Amino acid sequence: xxxxxxxxxxxxxxxxxxxxxxxxxxxxxxxxxxxxxxxxxxxxxxxxxxxxxxxxxxxxxxxxxxxxxxxxxxxxxxxxxxxxxxxxxxxxxxxxxxxxxxxxxxxxxxxxxxx
Amino acid sequence: xxxxxxxxxxxxxxxxxxxxxxxxxxxxxxxxxxxxxxxxxxxxxxxxxxxxxxxxxxxxxxxxxxxxxxxxxxxxxxxxxxxxxxxxxxxxxxxxxxxxxxxxxxxxxxxxxxx
Numbered sequence: 147x148x149x150x151x152x153x154x155x156x157x158x159x160x161x162x163x164x165x166x167x168x169x170x171x172x173x174x175x176x177x178x179x180x181x182x183x184x185x186x187x188x189x190x191x192x193x194x195x196x197x198x199x200x201x202x203x204x205x206x207x208x209x210x211x212x213x214x215x216x217x218x219x220x221x222x223x224x225x226x227x228x229x230x231x232x233x234x235x236x237x238x239x240x241x242x243x244x245x246x247x248x249x250x251x252x253x254x255x256x257x258x259x260x261x
Numbered sequence: 262x263x264x265x266x267x268x269x270x271x272x273x274x275x276x277x278x279x280x281x282x283x284x285x286x287x288x289x290x291x292x293x294x295x296x297x298x299x300x301x302x303x304x305x306x307x308x309x310x311x312x313x314x315x316x317x318x319x320x321x322x323x324x325x326x327x328x329x330x331x332x333x334x335x336x337x338x339x340x341x342x343x344x345x346x347x348x349x350x351x352x353x354x355x356x357x358x359x360x361x362x363x364x365x366x367x368x369x370x371x372x373x374x375x376x
Contacts, residue, residue: 178362188266189352189367197362222324237303240362248317249365250293253303 148241152252159227160260167222167255167258169237172194177239179220180249184234193235196220207231227259263287265368267353273374279341281371282371285334286355293329294365295338296352304352310336343375 159165171177172239178197182190194205201213211222222235234256238249266285274280286293294309303368308318314337321328325344330336340347354365 165310180364182367187369187372189354190365192364192366194346195362238348248306248309251304 147241148239148250149176150237150239150250152235152237152255153255154255156256156258157228158258158260161229162226165224165231165256165257165259167235167237169220169222169252170218171237171239172218173219173239175241175243177220177241179213180212180234180238180240181205181209181220181222182238182251183207184236184254186233190236193222207230229259229261232257232259265353265355265366267351267368267371269371270369271372271374273376274343275376276344278341278375279337279339280343280347280373280375282338282351282353282373283354284336284338284368285367286336286353288334290355291367292356292358292365293330293336294354294356295336296354296367297349298352298370299349307338332354345375348373348375 151170175191180195181193181194184190193201193209196203204210209224213220224234234254236254237252240249263314268283292311295307297305307320310330315350328338350370352370354367356365358361
């Protein structure tokens with residue numbers, strides 16, 4: 147069975163500082179990994195994905211994520227946080243051959259960026 | 262490009278009433294997902310369809326919930342009779358199955374309150 151863990155309910159960072167939102171996964175075989183962001187009163191928006199290839203994946207709004215197979219992690223990062231990055235972030239995983247694009251989502255991490 | 266469209270955006274009704282939530286997926290997408298989001302339980306997958314056929318409805322909480330997809334451009338989620346514990350935000354998402362690991366695209370949800 148596939149699973150995703152986001153160990154932090156909330157991450158606080160000052161504007162301009164680097165940010166990291168953690169995600170670890172469990173899946174049989176090679177994982178397909180995704181990050182989504184949710185702003186208040188909106189649906190989840192796709193940020194980036196890892197399928198294969200380079201372990202560092204770049205996505206929307208200056209975010210990137212690093213895939214680490216040995217640590218089964220896919221942490222979301224940004225070199226310099228903005229107040230507007232404050233939102234709820236979800237990591238999601240799909241194992242190979244699971245069909246029909248079904249994703250397993252983590253519980254979400256709330257990011258608060260202070261001015 | 263039009264995204265996933267959900268209606269209504271907000272619904273307030275009394276316990277025991279029938280509730281129907283509607284979703285129009287992105288044109289050309291052939292997988293459709295219904296999720297429920299609450300503070301207590303996070304994001305839950307209720308049911309998903311591929312080519313209008315329900316594939317997995319194991320997340321549907323009980324027989325009061327039903328979902329249909331009569332054609333590729335429309336789906337409904339119905340609750341009858343509704344109960345206060347059904348209060349949540351319900352999201353619809355669509356994706357392109359068969360195209361390797363395309364992300365799911367979410368609508369902005371229906372905020373349902375059962376009094």
